[in-house]
Amino acid sequence: MALDRKISLVLVGVFVAFYAATYRYPPEIVAFPRFLLWVFLGLSVLLFAFPKRHSNYSFKTIISKEKVAAALMLVAYAAAFPILGFFATTFVFAVVYMSVFNKKYWKKYILIAAVYLTIIYFVFQKWLYVWFPEGLIM
Amino acid sequence: MDINFMVAIKNIFTVTNILLAAGGTLMGIIFGALPGFTAAMGVAVLLPITFGMPPASGLILLGALFGGAMYGGSISAILINTPGTPAAAATILDGHPMAKKGLAGEALREAVFASFLGGIFGVTVLLLFAPPLAKISLMFGPPEYFLLAIFGLTIIAAISEESLFKGLIAGVLGLLISTIGMDPLLGTPRFTMGIVNLIDGVQLVPAMIGLFSIPETLALVSSYLNKDTVSLVNTAELRKIKVGFPSLKHIMSHAMIYLKSSMIGTYVGMLPGAGGSIASFMAYNEAKRSSKHPEKFGTGISEGIAAAESANNAMASGALIPMLTLGVPGDSVAAIIMGGLMVHGLEPGAQLFARNGDIVYTFIIALYLANVMMLLFGTFCAPYFTIVTNTPKHILSACVMMLTVIGSYALRGNVFDVYVMITFGLLGYIMKSHGFSVIPTVLGIILGPIAEKGLNGTIAISHGDNILLFMLSRPISLILIVFTLLSVGVPLYRRIRGSIGKTAGNIQ
Numbered sequence: 339m340a341l342d343r344k345i346s347l348v349l350v351g352v353f354v355a356f357y358a359a360t361y362r363y364p365p366e367i368v369a370f371p372r373f374l375l376w377v378f379l380g381l382s383v384l385l386f387a388f389p390k391r392h393s394n395y396s397f398k399t400i401i402s403k404e405k406v407a408a409a410l411m412l413v414a415y416a417a418a419f420p421i422l423g424f425f426a427t428t429f430v431f432a433v434v435y436m437s438v439f440n441k442k443y444w445k446k447y448i449l450i451a452a453v454y455l456t457i458i459y460f461v462f463q464k465w466l467y468v469w470f471p472e473g474l475i476m
Numbered sequence: 477m478d479i480n481f482m483v484a485i486k487n488i489f490t491v492t493n494i495l496l497a498a499g500g501t502l503m504g505i506i507f508g509a510l511p512g513f514t515a516a517m518g519v520a521v522l523l524p525i526t527f528g529m530p531p532a533s534g535l536i537l538l539g540a541l542f543g544g545a546m547y548g549g550s551i552s553a554i555l556i557n558t559p560g561t562p563a564a565a566a567t568i569l570d571g572h573p574m575a576k577k578g579l580a581g582e583a584l585r586e587a588v589f590a591s592f593l594g595g596i597f598g599v600t601v602l603l604l605f606a607p608p609l610a611k612i613s614l615m616f617g618p619p620e621y622f623l624l625a626i627f628g629l630t631i632i633a634a635i636s637e638e639s640l641f642k643g644l645i646a647g648v649l650g651l652l653i654s655t656i657g658m659d660p661l662l663g664t665p666r667f668t669m670g671i672v673n674l675i676d677g678v679q680l681v682p683a684m685i686g687l688f689s690i691p692e693t694l695a696l697v698s699s700y701l702n703k704d705t706v707s708l709v710n711t712a713e714l715r716k717i718k719v720g721f722p723s724l725k726h727i728m729s730h731a732m733i734y735l736k737s738s739m740i741g742t743y744v745g746m747l748p749g750a751g752g753s754i755a756s757f758m759a760y761n762e763a764k765r766s767s768k769h770p771e772k773f774g775t776g777i778s779e780g781i782a783a784a785e786s787a788n789n790a791m792a793s794g795a796l797i798p799m800l801t802l803g804v805p806g807d808s809v810a811a812i813i814m815g816g817l818m819v820h821g822l823e824p825g826a827q828l829f830a831r832n833g834d835i836v837y838t839f840i841i842a843l844y845l846a847n848v849m850m851l852l853f854g855t856f857c858a859p860y861f862t863i864v865t866n867t868p869k870h871i872l873s874a875c876v877m878m879l880t881v882i883g884s885y886a887l888r889g890n891v892f893d894v895y896v897m898i899t900f901g902l903l904g905y906i907m908k909s910h911g912f913s914v915i916p917t918v919l920g921i922i923l924g925p926i927a928e929k930g931l932n933g934t935i936a937i938s939h940g941d942n943i944l945l946f947m948l949s950r951p952i953s954l955i956l957i958v959f960t961l962l963s964v965g966v967p968l969y970r971r972i973r974g975s976i977g978k979t980a981g982n983i984q
Contacts, residue, residue, distance in 0.1 A: 354656075358666075367661055370928045375652070381641050381648065385641045385642065390639055391832050405905075406814075407697075412877055420891045420930055428878055463802065465528070468527075
């Protein structure tokens, strides 16, 4: 099956889920979302009917291990910084993230992370008065 | 002369604002020169820095960043044969061949000077035409706003990507996302899934940071394996390149190219979704078509660079015209700047000029200053900006990742916004890798409330009449309906005609 057709089936699934959710609310406040959802369904059907060829598409490239690692580290960082503290977590994230891709220069990464955090501290905390979570560590 | 204009001139010449214009231009050039980093990404990740600033200062920084990034892309296009931004793709055609001939200094001189003239032209059009255009928007009622939102979305979907349906689906998805949160009629939370933080709706800035930055950053990490730590440019060679100013004779000989390309760039900028790459290729083709020696284009002549660069920098200001006057951004960066305006409590449209004229004029005049800064930086430091391309991509990627988190958090000091940014970042990555543009989605999120408010207002003032007939009875609405149908109908007609042609060819 052509990729665009698979995508359109996923989009129909999104339509069904979203449309089912509209029944939880008074009809007058979901009139606009329902109108949009019908347009969305119509377009998904058109995508199914007129698929385009994707010669360069490769699922393996889309979820390559480097990209998955980068995304997971970002999620872990976002989950950890409110608990452990912004500066400590950011420092660890920066060093680990750079080391995962190239272990050779880890000492350099510590320096880069320290300089980066110093800039962030002065720009955001001292100049713009943005207070970051202190958490358990810092 | 407008009092706001005088106030704006006074506002500009403060040490802070001059430094912001210079800093914004410099950061923009660096972002632009980095292959894989787009102007949209640069403006999105640096947008949070402006939150703590007065609105005019924040806008100055963002405008300078935009202009700088548009020019910065040409430096790496000329010196390392890789466009820093998509808008600089046309610059490569003649820029890199010139560098290979040993004329890198001349190519860089042409790029910065053409960018400067294009930028000045675009800002002048913005200054002259935005205020009267904003007054036209005073004639708009709820039906016109509803149709304007729909038109903005259809045209951006039709132009921005190769697949019309995918562009439209992305736009409708954005509109649907905008319905999450408190509904404007009864004040009841909709589609919040019981999450308190969603009652105010999806925050635009974290969503934009995610959609514009995470897909690019993930693309950067995938390329780290290839030549990541290998220096792309030889810094010793760079020191030998001298840029300088062009002669009067040279300027006069290229005057028509500068003018025509700037006009094309500004016009394309005003069309929602068209973007810098379309502007520069259109101007390049026009310069080639009207040249006495079209066969020399692509072999390394300054006319090619002049056309491409004046067009993409004029486009930057052109894209701000519909955003400031009608609330419909001309391109992705204008959409982010519009997000910045909204964070500062400013609403684009006629009211913006009436209530906050001093801020808008300060912003517009600051763009002149930013162009002068760009000329100076480009003339004296252009080759050195390429050194940033030697920075390993995994380091750049880490820095951008951290900025996306910090920026999303800084908006309201709320960790939930970071989760919103990541969710939209991953959504953007999935969309991009499956042929969907994220620009219509962002525009849909921005235009959704305008469209819904317009539709509700239309229902209210039509007093139970058929809404479509009611809209057709209003001249501006009628024009907008025609434009909307054309924006969808023309690409659809071409596609169907193309499919029929292919089928006929196969049968034969």
